[in-house]
Amino acid sequence: MATFQLDINNTKLKVEVTEGTSLLWVLREHLGLTGTKYSCGIGQCGSCMVHIDNGPMRACLLQVENFAEGQKIKTIEGLSKNGDHPVQKAWIEAQAPQCGYCQSGQIMQAVALLDANPNPTTEEIKTHMNGILCRCGTYLRIIKAVELAAASQSKIEN
Amino acid sequence: MIAIPFQSRRKFLKNIGYISVGFSLLGACIGAEDPTIASRITYDGKLPGSIGRAKTVNAWIEILEDGNIRVLSGKVELGQGIRTAIQQVAAEELDMDLDKIQVHLAETGLTPNEGYTGASASIQNSAMSVRYAAAKARQELLLLASKKLNTPINDLLLFNGIVKSKLGNKSLTFAEILEGEQIDREVSIPVPIKNKAEHRYVGKSVPRTDIGEMVRGQAGYIQNLRFPGMVHARVVRPPGYESKLLTLDENGLMAEVPGVIKTVVKGSFVGVITEREHQAIKAEQYLKNHSEWTTSVPFPEKENLFTHIKEIANNPETVRNEGNVEAAIKGVETIKAKYTKPYIKHASLGPACGLAMFDGEVLHIWSHSQGIYPLREALATMLYMEAEKIHITAVPGAGCFGHSTADDAATDAALLALEYPNTHIRVQWSRHDEHSWDPYGPAMIVELEASLDENNKINSWKAEVWTDSHSTRPNKDAGTVLAARYLETPFTMKSRGYLGGGHRNADPYYKIPNMKLNAHYYEGPFRVSSLRSLGSFTNIFAVESLMDSLAEKAGQNPLDFRLRHLEDGRAIAVIHKVKELTASQNIAVDQGVGYAFMRYKNTDAYIAMAAKVAVDKVTGNIELIKMWAAVDVGEVINMDGITNQIEGGMIQAASWTLKEQVTFNTNEITGTDYLKYPILRFSEIPLVEVAIINRPNEAAYGVGEVSMPPTAAAIANAIYKACGKRVFDLPITPEKISDS
Numbered sequence: 097m098a099t100f101q102l103d104i105n106n107t108k109l110k111v112e113v114t115e116g117t118s119l120l121w122v123l124r125e126h127l128g129l130t131g132t133k134y135s136c137g138i139g140q141c142g143s144c145m146v147h148i149d150n151g152p153m154r155a156c157l158l159q160v161e162n163f164a165e166g167q168k169i170k171t172i173e174g175l176s177k178n179g180d181h182p183v184q185k186a187w188i189e190a191q192a193p194q195c196g197y198c199q200s201g202q203i204m205q206a207v208a209l210l211d212a213n214p215n216p217t218t219e220e221i222k223t224h225m226n227g228i229l230c231r232c233g234t235y236l237r238i239i240k241a242v243e244l245a246a247a248s249q250s251k252i253e254n
Numbered sequence: 255m256i257a258i259p260f261q262s263r264r265k266f267l268k269n270i271g272y273i274s275v276g277f278s279l280l281g282a283c284i285g286a287e288d289p290t291i292a293s294r295i296t297y298d299g300k301l302p303g304s305i306g307r308a309k310t311v312n313a314w315i316e317i318l319e320d321g322n323i324r325v326l327s328g329k330v331e332l333g334q335g336i337r338t339a340i341q342q343v344a345a346e347e348l349d350m351d352l353d354k355i356q357v358h359l360a361e362t363g364l365t366p367n368e369g370y371t372g373a374s375a376s377i378q379n380s381a382m383s384v385r386y387a388a389a390k391a392r393q394e395l396l397l398l399a400s401k402k403l404n405t406p407i408n409d410l411l412l413f414n415g416i417v418k419s420k421l422g423n424k425s426l427t428f429a430e431i432l433e434g435e436q437i438d439r440e441v442s443i444p445v446p447i448k449n450k451a452e453h454r455y456v457g458k459s460v461p462r463t464d465i466g467e468m469v470r471g472q473a474g475y476i477q478n479l480r481f482p483g484m485v486h487a488r489v490v491r492p493p494g495y496e497s498k499l500l501t502l503d504e505n506g507l508m509a510e511v512p513g514v515i516k517t518v519v520k521g522s523f524v525g526v527i528t529e530r531e532h533q534a535i536k537a538e539q540y541l542k543n544h545s546e547w548t549t550s551v552p553f554p555e556k557e558n559l560f561t562h563i564k565e566i567a568n569n570p571e572t573v574r575n576e577g578n579v580e581a582a583i584k585g586v587e588t589i590k591a592k593y594t595k596p597y598i599k600h601a602s603l604g605p606a607c608g609l610a611m612f613d614g615e616v617l618h619i620w621s622h623s624q625g626i627y628p629l630r631e632a633l634a635t636m637l638y639m640e641a642e643k644i645h646i647t648a649v650p651g652a653g654c655f656g657h658s659t660a661d662d663a664a665t666d667a668a669l670l671a672l673e674y675p676n677t678h679i680r681v682q683w684s685r686h687d688e689h690s691w692d693p694y695g696p697a698m699i700v701e702l703e704a705s706l707d708e709n710n711k712i713n714s715w716k717a718e719v720w721t722d723s724h725s726t727r728p729n730k731d732a733g734t735v736l737a738a739r740y741l742e743t744p745f746t747m748k749s750r751g752y753l754g755g756g757h758r759n760a761d762p763y764y765k766i767p768n769m770k771l772n773a774h775y776y777e778g779p780f781r782v783s784s785l786r787s788l789g790s791f792t793n794i795f796a797v798e799s800l801m802d803s804l805a806e807k808a809g810q811n812p813l814d815f816r817l818r819h820l821e822d823g824r825a826i827a828v829i830h831k832v833k834e835l836t837a838s839q840n841i842a843v844d845q846g847v848g849y850a851f852m853r854y855k856n857t858d859a860y861i862a863m864a865a866k867v868a869v870d871k872v873t874g875n876i877e878l879i880k881m882w883a884a885v886d887v888g889e890v891i892n893m894d895g896i897t898n899q900i901e902g903g904m905i906q907a908a909s910w911t912l913k914e915q916v917t918f919n920t921n922e923i924t925g926t927d928y929l930k931y932p933i934l935r936f937s938e939i940p941l942v943e944v945a946i947i948n949r950p951n952e953a954a955y956g957v958g959e960v961s962m963p964p965t966a967a968a969i970a971n972a973i974y975k976a977c978g979k980r981v982f983d984l985p986i987t988p989e990k991i992s993d994s
């Protein structure tokens with residue numbers, strides 16, 4: 097067991113876990129941040145997507161000790177205080193989810209896209225989102241939600 | 255059978271554990287004008303099956319102390335939006351704001367026993383039961399209020415939890431009317447229901463109320479359920495279905511893996527309980543590496559699967575026989591074809607999870623099972639316990655599209671909880687186990703033979719279907735839950751025959767004078783159960799592929815050819831609609847548009863579908879460009895909810911059609927993750943357009959399965975149009991159509 101200090105959603109949190117534990121278990125089990133989902137555990141589905149220093153990464157593949165040196169970790173819970181991030185709002189407007197299980201990963205991936213590219217084309221959205229699986233088949237609504245979010249963000253900026 | 259409630263249901267229930275969000279629209283404006291109350295019509299038709307099992311109003315509708323309503327449904331939310339649909343019908347009949355209606359989904363002892371959430375029956379049964387129960391509640395409340403207020407019913411208004419006189423001088427809340435009681439009247443006909451033309455929620459696109467918490471990462475899935483002091487466990491699954499445990503050496507386990515609490519061995523069932531989840535994963539791996547098992551019965555060679563199926567099949571059973579097919583076929587030219595479909599996985603994004611706690615008397619279980627009462631029966635048999643001592647609460651899970659592994663994870667947790675009482679035990683399945691032990695949708699063979707008469711109309715139709723069971727859902731046969739098969743005294747599952755719709759839709763809905771359907775049941779090498787739309791997916795792939803071949807032989811347009819064999823106006827309407835949707839398509843030389851039609855089960859929803867593809871003849875590469883669906887599910891409850899289900903179903907079925915098959919060699923199942931068992935992703939999805947024909951005065955049919963079956967045929971027909979290759983064996987992969 098070792099103690100690590102993690103910077104998660106702008107809060108410093110201490111956890112005591114064995115080295116080598118994946119960040120996904122630390123988030124879900126030790127910290128109760130269950131918005132990030134386990135689905136494959138081997139980097140194939142994107143359900144566990146989080147942001148590390150604003151870049152999207154799969155938490156199931158990350159070992160906790162490599163992310164305890166001040167890297168800024170953001171999970172779905174840290175996206176906004178009241179669930180009113182433009183992407184979250186667009187998701188509701190598009191009524192994107194079915195079961196919702198994959199959607200935290202989808203949203204985190206989409207936020208990262210819009211941060212880097214505020215006005216993506218449909219093709220760019222598909223390419224960027226390609227690694228995030230949805231068994232319910234909500235892909236089209238997700239694309240619509242990303243487009244709605246892009247439109248609303250550009251409105252705010254103008 | 256009505257379950258005996260754990261708590262007295264006669265008295266008012268405190269509003270617990272539910273935070274209603276938002277403000278009520280009507281209730282907030284006290285002193286404002288009274289709403290206009292919609293007119294009622296008398297309903298004296300059939301009541302849904304679920305009412306027969308839970309007859310009284312309070313089995314479905316409870317009045318809470320704070321004036322809100324709690325609806326009890328025996329169904330489980332799995333992304334199909336049933337919670338919102340139920341809120342809509344209850345709010346409609348009781349003239350309440352949506353947010354004053356809570357929905358309590360399945361819990362043994364509390365909600366009605368509605369069997370399984372599946373077969374698209376949630377709307378037909380649960381939502382419709384709630385409609386009539388709510389209508390009956392309204393009638394009772396008005397009757398009681400009329401006596402109490404000494405005012406004729408006609409001079410009363412009922413809305414948002416109160417009854418008041420039209421003059422406005424007297425009013426009572428529901429709670430005051432009932433004085434602490436619930437309504438225990440039977441739901442019976444005739445009952446006044448709201449005139450559908452005046453509906454304000456039903457038939458509209460009411461936004462789902464659970465999406466806010468999903469996008470905040472706060473939705474309550476079974477995988478997120480935590481209890482104080484909870485511990486974790488995993489089960490070491492055998493290397494094969496029939497493997498038995500020979501030796502297990504756990505001597506070094508504690509030294510190697512920290513946090514191990516207990517290893518549980520019962521015959522060939524091996525579980526390990528640890529403090530933390532990642533410890534459980536490590537411990538499972540350790541035990542796997544330190545155990546020896548017998549080898550299982552070998553699987554057939556994959557290339558020989560369909561030959562094998564025919565070899566092991568029982569003698570056929572004639573399911574339908576009209577006219578005289580043999581005589582009609584004699585001496586005339588027929589078109590014959592054989593269609594095949596491999597085993598397909600549920601591949602839910604959320605691997606199964608189950609929690610259990612044995613308090614010394616009652617075994618409490620939390621599960622995303624689709625049928626908590628039937629699961630309870632299976633567990634009662636397996637554990638030799640009284641069913642009443644098993645208390646199961648349904649918790650939402652990820653979409654699983656049929657009977658998958660939820661019940662198995664709950665069973666694992668139950669077995670372990672009995673060995674380690676008074677502590678909550680959580681069993682999380684791995685992706686590998688999920689993909690390996692899932693009861694797959696069975697492989698099928700469909701052989702069709704049909705002939706045309708001198709007017710180019712279909713004169714005879716013969717279908718032979720080879721199918722395994724499409725339902726091995728839990729019931730009192732404990733062999734239906736996985737772990738039971740590995741105990742000291744194992745339970746083996748009894749054969750299910752045709753149960754579960756293997757030959758469903760193999761007899762087309764078209765008017766054909768001579769028709770025969772034979773079904774050959776086989777018990778195949780893999781664990782199987784129901785997968786969204788059951789046998790219909792393969793049968794409609796076959797039927798609608800052959801319809802295109804017959805249309806071609808008759809020299810007719812495929813849609814016109816279908817229309818010439820239909821008499822039902824609703825069937826004709828969906829075909830016209832899909833024709834209209836695709837009318838303006840430009841089709842390039844390498845492209846094709848294909849069509850398919852189905853009436854689900856020949857008795858339920860209608861759908862006509864189209865697919866547009868582009869095919870690269872050299873590489874065989876298929877681009878699925880767009881799909882269209884015209885759908886009639888009768889009365890629409892939630893327009894957007896239905897659209898979402900249809901769209902998602904088309905994408906999932908396209909995934910089955912173009913990509914999916916269980917791969918295996920003689921020793922093992924090989925496709926045990928998303929790389930080796932790929933599903934459709936963003937870069938591969940088609941555009942989708944859905945048109946819904948709402949028929950408010952017709953029965954509401956389930957929608958969850960409807961878009962699956964025609965998808966494969968529409969795609970296969972489009973590919974044929976695009977490149978002249980017809981594929982008879984799913985999935986339709988580039989090798990099967992490439993020229994080289």
Ligand code: FES
Pocket residue numbers: 133134135136137138139140141142143144145154155156157
């Ligand atoms: S759980 Fe991390 S990618 Fe699937």
Ligand code: FES
Pocket residue numbers: 193194195196197198199229230231232233234333603652653
């Ligand atoms: S919404 Fe169910 S897996 Fe994506």
